[in-house]
Amino acid sequence: MxxxxxxxxxxxxxxxxxxxxxxxxxxxxxxxxxxxxxxxxxxxxxxxxxxxxxxxxxxxxxxxxxxxxxxxxxxxxxxxxxxxxxxxxxxxxxxxxxxxxxxxxxxxxxxxxxxxxxxxxxxxxxxxxxxxxxSKLVPVGIRRAVLIADETALPAFTRWLRMLPPDVTVTSIVQVNTEEADQYLTQQHRDRSNIELLYREDGPGQLIEAVRSLGSIGDDTYVWAAGEANELVEVRRHLRRDLGLPAEQVEVEGYWKRGIVNLDHHAPLDPSDPD
Ligand SMILES: Cc1cc2nc3c(=O)[nH]c(=O)nc-3n(C[C@H](O)[C@H](O)[C@H](O)COP(=O)(O)OP(=O)(O)OC[C@H]3O[C@@H](n4cnc5c(N)ncnc54)[C@H](O)[C@@H]3O)c2cc1C
Incomplete structure (x- = not known):
């Protein structure tokens, strides 16, 4: 569990x-x-x-x-x-x-x-x-973590990589605006996780495609995602509804929302599913 x-x-x-x-x-x-x-x-x-x-x-x-x-x-x-x-x-x-x-x-x-x-x-x-x-501490009872982050979530992503125990396998999807943002990712990030890099300028839809292509996710896996709130709604629906992952295995956080000043990140990300 x-x-x-x-x-x-x-x-x-x-x-x-x-x-x-x-x-x-x-x-x-x-x-x-x-x-x-x-x-x-x-x-x-x-x-x-x-x-x-x-x-x-x-x-x-x-x-x-x-x-x-x-x-x-x-x-x-x-x-x-x-x-x-x-x-x-x-x-x-x-x-x-x-x-x-x-x-x-x-x-x-x-x-x-x-x-x-x-x-x-x-x-x-x-x-x-x-x-x-x-504080919510690193999950226990996991063998794998999936981390999904945009630029605003790269500091938290970095902390996840440092805090996860070494025997937890990490798969990451990072979506950034332009290639410049790659410079944030150091060898330490890349040594700890395989990282799929996506660029917003290549068009919408790639994030959910990348998450779908992870396939099924086992009950020994924790998924954390943070970034632009609209982009994460489909990601959350896929994880919770299509894959049926329970709340204990998933945290999806809107860190900012296009057009919204000072987003209240405690408000439900997906209004159709406030759970
Ligand atoms: C738990 C948590 C942790 C966070 N950690 C970080 C962090 O470590 N570093 C970090 O940079 N951000 C982080 N953020 C996100 C940050 O709080 C928001 O991006 C915030 O809106 C930035 O405030 P602002 O005053 O620049 O813009 P606001 O006044 O909030 O918004 C003004 C406009 O700018 C837009 N906007 C806000 N952020 C962005 C962005 N990144 N890119 C493009 N447009 C944007 C808004 O949609 C709005 O239209 C975190 C958010 C949360 C909830």
Whole structure:
């Protein structure tokens, strides 16, 4: 039987500072934030996420909810800008003995909070990190994992590859916009999994075709998929309805949705099947 343990974490909002900005390729930026407030940060689940709070681009002032005895409270003034992102790597002590966290952000334009922040990020900016509120640990009872990711899910995909036990066989399908995005995938990714690469510019329909061509999926396999929500509806239907996989073996998460600002990823991906 496949199971995934869930862990709750105390809510906390940590103020940090941008330490480094590294462009991995034209549309992906690695932001490293540091600060003593990060000490004790925990994200033990492969697809854990944090809420990242960005400074007001006009004033550089950071406004975040504040922890009070009654829980998190929104301040009465200041612009709150936040999006869900993946804590890629946390180091309890960097070379200066301070905790630091890497976050990789897709740059898809200049007029939305996360992408605008990533496009113009520079050392010294204040950034807030809230969460993770909970973690779902790596599944136990599996011999195989199928991972399906787009650019936004590559940080979580990387975490899955690092956290899955070595005796679990991994098959991956990665869909990206252009060939540049390949540069994100290192030899370590390729050594851990065979990866089928798809390019959106080659047209729609290839993702579901690639998933269908996996054939039947056994009861010792866990499937995780994350990316653009519309593209994943058919993927989820195929896994759950055509292949009849139970919920315990499948997680399909919309990380963003074309035309929707700040997608609520807790809302059902497929309105016709809210399970
Ligand atoms: C659990 C979780 C983990 C995530 N981890 C990461 C991560 O590590 N790195 C990362 O980059 N993203 C990640 N995302 C996705 C990210 O939260 C969304 O892409 C978010 O919408 C980006 O915010 P924004 O301010 O740039 O755009 P928004 O203000 O939310 O949206 C503005 C417009 O941009 C479009 N848009 C949003 N994202 C994209 C995109 N990638 N490409 C093209 N158009 C887009 C929207 O459809 C909308 O039309 C994660 C999401 C979730 C739910």
């Amino acid at each position: 496949v199971t995934r343990e869930r862990i709750r974490h105390e809510p906390e909002v940590r103020r940090t500072t941008v330490e480094r900005v590294d462009w991995l390729h034209e549309t992906m930026v690695r932001i490293t934030v540091t600060g003593e407030n990060l000490r004790g940060f925990k994200a033990p689940g492969p697809n854990d996420h944090v809420k990242v709070f960005f400074p007001d681009p006009a004033t550089e002032k950071l406004t975040t909810p504040q922890m009070t005895a009654d829980g998190l409270k929104r301040p009465t003034d200041g612009l709150i800008l936040s999006r869900d992102l993946t804590p890629l790597v946390f180091r309890e002590n960097n070379s200066a003995g301070v905790p630091e966290l890497d976050i990789d952000i897709v740059v898809h334009g200049d007029d939305a909070p996360a992408t605008a922040f990533a496009a113009h990020a520079h050392p010294g900016q204040p950034v807030g990190i809230a969460g993770p509120r909970g």
